[in-house]
Amino acid sequence: MCHAVLKKSGQPTMKDVAREAGVSLGTVSKVINEIPVGETYKNRVESAIRKLGYRVNNYARGLKTNKTNCVALLMPSLTHPFFAYLTDALTESLMRHDYRAILMITNYDPEAETKCLLLGQQNKVDGVIALTYHPNLDEIDDSIPIVTIDRHFPGRIPCVSSDNFRGGELAAEKLVELGCKKLLYLGTGPEILGEADKRGPGFENACRKAGVGYDRISLHGGDSDTAIFDLIRERIKNGAFDFDGIFCKADWLARKVLNLLQEYGIQVPEEVQIIGYDGIIDYATGLYPCSTIVQPLAMMAEAAVNLVLHADEDLAPVNLCLPVTYVSAGTTKDSL
Amino acid sequence: MCHAVLKKSGQPTMKDVAREAGVSLGTVSKVINEIPVGETYKNRVESAIRKLGYRVNNYARGLKTNKTNCVALLMPSLTHPFFAYLTDALTESLMRHDYRAILMITNYDPEAETKCLLLGQQNKVDGVIALTYHPNLDEIDDSIPIVTIDRHFPGRIPCVSSDNFRGGELAAEKLVELGCKKLLYLGTGPEILGEADKRGPGFENACRKAGVGYDRISLHGGDSDTAIFDLIRERIKNGAFDFDGIFCKADWLARKVLNLLQEYGIQVPEEVQIIGYDGIIDYATGLYPCSTIVQPLAMMAEAAVNLVLHADEDLAPVNLCLPVTYVSAGTTKDSL
DNA sequence: CTGAAAGCGCTTACAG
DNA sequence: CTGAAAGCGCTTACAG
Numbered sequence: 296m297c298h299a300v301l302k303k304s305g306q307p308t309m310k311d312v313a314r315e316a317g318v319s320l321g322t323v324s325k326v327i328n329e330i331p332v333g334e335t336y337k338n339r340v341e342s343a344i345r346k347l348g349y350r351v352n353n354y355a356r357g358l359k360t361n362k363t364n365c366v367a368l369l370m371p372s373l374t375h376p377f378f379a380y381l382t383d384a385l386t387e388s389l390m391r392h393d394y395r396a397i398l399m400i401t402n403y404d405p406e407a408e409t410k411c412l413l414l415g416q417q418n419k420v421d422g423v424i425a426l427t428y429h430p431n432l433d434e435i436d437d438s439i440p441i442v443t444i445d446r447h448f449p450g451r452i453p454c455v456s457s458d459n460f461r462g463g464e465l466a467a468e469k470l471v472e473l474g475c476k477k478l479l480y481l482g483t484g485p486e487i488l489g490e491a492d493k494r495g496p497g498f499e500n501a502c503r504k505a506g507v508g509y510d511r512i513s514l515h516g517g518d519s520d521t522a523i524f525d526l527i528r529e530r531i532k533n534g535a536f537d538f539d540g541i542f543c544k545a546d547w548l549a550r551k552v553l554n555l556l557q558e559y560g561i562q563v564p565e566e567v568q569i570i571g572y573d574g575i576i577d578y579a580t581g582l583y584p585c586s587t588i589v590q591p592l593a594m595m596a597e598a599a600v601n602l603v604l605h606a607d608e609d610l611a612p613v614n615l616c617l618p619v620t621y622v623s624a625g626t627t628k629d630s631l
Numbered sequence: 632m633c634h635a636v637l638k639k640s641g642q643p644t645m646k647d648v649a650r651e652a653g654v655s656l657g658t659v660s661k662v663i664n665e666i667p668v669g670e671t672y673k674n675r676v677e678s679a680i681r682k683l684g685y686r687v688n689n690y691a692r693g694l695k696t697n698k699t700n701c702v703a704l705l706m707p708s709l710t711h712p713f714f715a716y717l718t719d720a721l722t723e724s725l726m727r728h729d730y731r732a733i734l735m736i737t738n739y740d741p742e743a744e745t746k747c748l749l750l751g752q753q754n755k756v757d758g759v760i761a762l763t764y765h766p767n768l769d770e771i772d773d774s775i776p777i778v779t780i781d782r783h784f785p786g787r788i789p790c791v792s793s794d795n796f797r798g799g800e801l802a803a804e805k806l807v808e809l810g811c812k813k814l815l816y817l818g819t820g821p822e823i824l825g826e827a828d829k830r831g832p833g834f835e836n837a838c839r840k841a842g843v844g845y846d847r848i849s850l851h852g853g854d855s856d857t858a859i860f861d862l863i864r865e866r867i868k869n870g871a872f873d874f875d876g877i878f879c880k881a882d883w884l885a886r887k888v889l890n891l892l893q894e895y896g897i898q899v900p901e902e903v904q905i906i907g908y909d910g911i912i913d914y915a916t917g918l919y920p921c922s923t924i925v926q927p928l929a930m931m932a933e934a935a936v937n938l939v940l941h942a943d944e945d946l947a948p949v950n951l952c953l954p955v956t957y958v959s960a961g962t963t964k965d966s967l
Numbered sequence: 968c969t970g971a972a973a974g975c976g977c978t979t980a981c982a983g
Numbered sequence: 984c985t986g987a988a989a990g991c992g993c994t995t996a997c998a999g
Binding site for chain 4: 644646688690691694695696
């Protein structure tokens with residue numbers, strides 16, 4: 296009855312612990328899972344664990360329990376600061392809940408999104424948090440909970456976003472309050488609409504309510520990110536802009552519009568005031584990039600994690616719109 | 632001999648495929664792993680897989696093969712654009728190699744770093760890529776390959792970084808070339824030094840070689856990120872700065888110094904020229920934040936992934952310094 | 968080439 | 984409270 300005492304590979308297993316402690320496998324398992332066990336047994340197991348530096352193998356455990364403590368995070372890219380900050384917050388929140396984040400970058404590619412979703416399944420993730428431009432999520436196995444961010448699929452999947460409609464309203468209200476008489480909404484994006492596309496309607500709603508004139512330049516798909524600047528240029532005549540207040544769908548757009556107007560010698564915020572959306576502080580300067588509607592990032596991350604981890608208990612596929620705030624930072628008159 | 636045909640839970644298993652195809656378990660496994668199998672068997676298995684929508688359970692497979700196709704990514708934070716871009720590139724590279732990235736955010740906290748390393752072990756990752764401020768990695772199980780970025784632990788662990796020393800030299804050479812007569816190095820950082828701290832020595836080396844006078848303000852630990860600005864202010868007298876060329880250890884620092892000098896009415900680049908380090912394009916403006924030494928991000932990510940995936944074949948714990956380039960972007964006279 | 972069987976490291980009823 | 988045993992979904996020698 297002489298077995299080799301040393302295993303060839305590094306990591307000790309539960310069997311090693313049981314042998315070291317002189318107890319059975321099941322007892323070790325119980326100690327680890329905090330199921331009551333005799334005091335002496337418990338001590339022996341615990342010191343054996345310490346001595347051997349034992350750690351549970353999550354994979355083996357997952358095989359039995361059908362729980363891997365991993366959640367897949369689908370993101371288009373981390374080069375957009377909003378996505379980077381969001382991924383940071385989601386990952387930290389997951390770790391606080393003792394979950395691991397499997398990060399997947401899709402590059403806005405629907406095919407890659409599908410592939411990643413399947414990969415997640417294959418890795419038996421306990422859930423998926425997805426910021427996706429995928430046309431639909433129907434083909435996805437509904438046995439695994441999924442939460443979307445900024446894109447609502449009514450009826451099946453909960454969605455977390457900032458209160459985009461309200462954010463648009465808030466921007467309009469502020470611009471009016473700051474004396475603007477002729478407002479403009481500027482937005483670009485992919486063909487597939489998401490929650491962010493409620494910013495425009497919210498803005499227009501508040502304009503109407505305030506009885507202020509407004510217009511909209513809204514482009515979707517293809518080269519909309521660059522094409523919009525030609526349309527903006529058309530509205531500049533003799534060094535004056537047709538509007539005195541602009542709400543941009545995103546801060547990066549606000550910054551580019553700011554630069555464009557300044558090229559034409561138009562003063563911001565004196566002649567034209569600009570409000571953006573996102574509110575990610577620029578790492579280099581430590582400042583907001585412009586006056587902006589701030590998304591509650593930490594809250595959004597926490598909410599998405601809670602939803603995906605407690606998917607079974609949740610009543611309905613909610614559309615959770617978290618409150619936004621306005622911050623003045625250079626492109627509106629209240630920061631003068 | 633009547634078994635229930637339908638499993639209660641969603642995901643089909645290999646057993647289901649075998650039953651559907653009328654072959655044994657082992658045969659299914661062989662088809663999946665592309666081990667030669669009779670043509671008819673192969674076809675039957677493949678159509679059964681398609682019909683059932685079967686996917687291998689990576690966990691079960693990993694249990695046998697000791698390979699999980701997961702790599703842990705340890706990052707201090709994703710709010711720094713360099714870390715965000717790097718994480719993006721690393722994740723995409725891993726995915727191209729059919730690996731998954733388990734992202735862990737450590738917030739510069741050594742304890743969290745240790746915890747994450749252990750978590751990685753517990754999840755049986757095939758390797759770790761770490762950008763860490765951990766004092767040492769000795770306590771880490773050496774059975775799992777680890778590659779560091781920007782921090783070299785000689786003797787055991789390969790390290791990938793940009794050629795920091797050369798980058799410092801390059802900055803000095805450029806400033807001299809652009810007519811600077813009195814140079815300054817500015818750097819801050821944590822107490823624990825890393826590869827990035829070779830930027831200063833590289834800079835000074837080139838200054839000496841060129842016979843140009845230089846000074847250095849280099850702070851480490853605690854509140855060095857804010858304290859350095861007081862030291863800079865001391866060098867400003869009557870609206871003039873003691874130096875006409877500055878090399879900053881990072882772009883964010885360069886930007887803040889730029890703002891500080893401008894507050895005092897000092898013209899950049901006319902009176903003082905500034906070069907930073909990192910070269911991450913600002914998402915909002917689409918521009919480099921300043922004249923800078925650009926790190927070869929994609930190359931660094933690819934190299935780190937290759938090293939960690941082929942750790943066994945590699946000869947030595949290399950210190951891989953990848954080539955940097957200089958870009959002029961507003962804070963040096965060559966961009967006028 | 969194919970199948971039956973052992974085993975990876977765990978958990979969990981089930982007896983004792 | 985404790986242990987022996989079955990089984991999670993795979994892979995891999997081993998016979999046939």
